[in-house]
Amino acid sequence: MIVFRDVSKAYRTNRGWRVILEPTTIELPRNRRIGILGRNGMGKSTLIRLIAGTESPSSGRIERQVSVSWPLGFSSGFHGELTGRENLRFISRIYGADIDYVTDYVEEFSELGDYFDMPVETYSSGMSARLAFGLSMAIRFECYLVDELTSVGDAWFRDKCEQAFAARRRDSGLIMVSHNAGTIRTYCDMGIVLRDGRMTAYDDLEMAIADYSEGLKL
Amino acid sequence: MTDRFFGRALRLHFRVVAALVLRETRTRFGRSQMGYLWALIEPTLFIVTFVAIYRVAGRHSVSGLPAEAFFMCGIVGWFLFYNMQAKMMVAFSANRNLLAYPQVTTFDILIARMLLESATSAVVFVILTFVLLLLNTQIEIGNFILIVYAFAMATLLGAGVGMILCAIKYYSDIVEKLATPLLRLMYFASGPFYSVVVLPKPLRELLLLNPMVHILEIARLGYFREYRDPFVSMIYPLGFALGAFLLGLMADRLTQSKIAA
Numbered sequence: 001m002i003v004f005r006d007v008s009k010a011y012r013t014n015r016g017w018r019v020i021l022e023p024t025t026i027e028l029p030r031n032r033r034i035g036i037l038g039r040n041g042m043g044k045s046t047l048i049r050l051i052a053g054t055e056s057p058s059s060g061r062i063e064r065q066v067s068v069s070w071p072l073g074f075s076s077g078f079h080g081e082l083t084g085r086e087n088l089r090f091i092s093r094i095y096g097a098d099i100d101y102v103t104d105y106v107e108e109f110s111e112l113g114d115y116f117d118m119p120v121e122t123y124s125s126g127m128s129a130r131l132a133f134g135l136s137m138a139i140r141f142e143c144y145l146v147d148e149l150t151s152v153g154d155a156w157f158r159d160k161c162e163q164a165f166a167a168r169r170r171d172s173g174l175i176m177v178s179h180n181a182g183t184i185r186t187y188c189d190m191g192i193v194l195r196d197g198r199m200t201a202y203d204d205l206e207m208a209i210a211d212y213s214e215g216l217k218l
Numbered sequence: 219m220t221d222r223f224f225g226r227a228l229r230l231h232f233r234v235v236a237a238l239v240l241r242e243t244r245t246r247f248g249r250s251q252m253g254y255l256w257a258l259i260e261p262t263l264f265i266v267t268f269v270a271i272y273r274v275a276g277r278h279s280v281s282g283l284p285a286e287a288f289f290m291c292g293i294v295g296w297f298l299f300y301n302m303q304a305k306m307m308v309a310f311s312a313n314r315n316l317l318a319y320p321q322v323t324t325f326d327i328l329i330a331r332m333l334l335e336s337a338t339s340a341v342v343f344v345i346l347t348f349v350l351l352l353l354n355t356q357i358e359i360g361n362f363i364l365i366v367y368a369f370a371m372a373t374l375l376g377a378g379v380g381m382i383l384c385a386i387k388y389y390s391d392i393v394e395k396l397a398t399p400l401l402r403l404m405y406f407a408s409g410p411f412y413s414v415v416v417l418p419k420p421l422r423e424l425l426l427l428n429p430m431v432h433i434l435e436i437a438r439l440g441y442f443r444e445y446r447d448p449f450v451s452m453i454y455p456l457g458f459a460l461g462a463f464l465l466g467l468m469a470d471r472l473t474q475s476k477i478a479a
């Protein structure tokens with residue numbers, strides 16, 4: 001379970017403050033697959049980074065009673081001068097994961113071949129995404145975060161990612177943000193609509209989608 | 219309950235700092251074996267240059283001490299301070315992407331850097347001491363604790379100055395242009411190759427305001443059993459270093475929250 005206690009978030013822009021989230025108290029239940037629907041520019045990515053702990057709220061606090069992943073496929077946490085293998089070792093260490101298991105799993109999964117022992121700065125964006133995706137699968141989290149499901153690599157590799165991710169979803173929770181109701185319907189069983197700095201939770205996903213679609217018409 | 223919580227938090231910090239040190243070891247010394255050697259070669263070049271100049275001038279000792287050992291002490295100490303501030307000035311921006319992992323804090327990055335820089339200097343110091351002994355230099359270590367004390371203060375002061383510069387840099391780019399000449403001036407005013415004892419009173423009193431003068435003198439007092447310096451203060455540089463460190467931490471907190479807001 002992840003609990004927001006009076007959490008708010010605002011950014012200072014050139015045109016004054018922009019509120020992403022008004023003070024909100026909400027519980028995101030464990031072992032549900034939660035889809036957060038919001039139009040572009042509503043702060044979906046900021047919200048997922050708040051949940052991940054990558055960004056701090058402007059006020060209030062977020063309690064995480066489960067281990068939460070970084071947004072899936074997130075690759076900007078790699079160090080360019082280090083090789084793929086060294087990056088994995090480092091991240092395994094800070095998460096207290098089994099280094100050998102993670103290395104073997106990702107080496108096999110990411111299909112980077114010789115590049116696995118090359119500095120990450122020499123990777124194409126697709127290669128870093130593969131490394132990052134494999135890593136997210138190798139370290140078991142109780143809750144996975146997804147910021148729009150971005151496709152990685154060719155159709156065959158996408159298939160493989162889909163399979164690995166499906167296996168993880170069976171025993172972990174999921175929080176996904178998207179502007180696309182169809183995507184949310186495929187992966188989630190509960191919905192939250194993010195609109196004008198407010199989060200409205202619906203236990204029934206279809207009601208969330210109905211509310212979201214209503215908002216789109218206005 | 220709280221004990222367990224603190225135990226777990228402490229273990230997490232320990233794990234993160236250890237992972238950071240291992241990672242920074244890779245990036246600090248570069249990809250080749252030369253990287254490790256460079257940490258040794260750079261101070262050695264300085265020492266050899268000064269010894270050569272002194273030999274040409276027909277001198278073999280500084281303030282009654284063997285010149286090469288005198289320079290070694292001052293230059294390794296100076297480099298510890300200098301590298302520490304240079305690394306801290308960029309450490310947070312270079313590692314910003316690390317903060318994506320919520321268990322990594324800026325404090326972990328700071329501690330990891332301090333450990334790595336001081337350990338590097340300690341290794342260089344020990345190796346160069348063995349080299350000097352092999353060259354038949356007369357060294358009689360007086361007080362080991364004083365050397366450690368001096369090195370710890372150099373690390374603390376370097377970290378503090380680096381963080382302060384880093385925070386000022388956030389407001390103005392001029393720091394990067396001014397810092398280099400100012401630090402060069404400070405290098406000459408820190409006495410890595412001379413002792414303030416021999417200077418005329420007005421100049422000496424001016425230089426004694428510089429905490430690095432005290433720190434390098436304390437290192438020498440520890441390194442050479444016979445060495446005496448009636449002007450050095452044990453407390454002044456510690457107060458200065460702690461003050462700079464705390465100010466640096468506060469300045470960092472302030473600018474970090476600005477960036478986040």
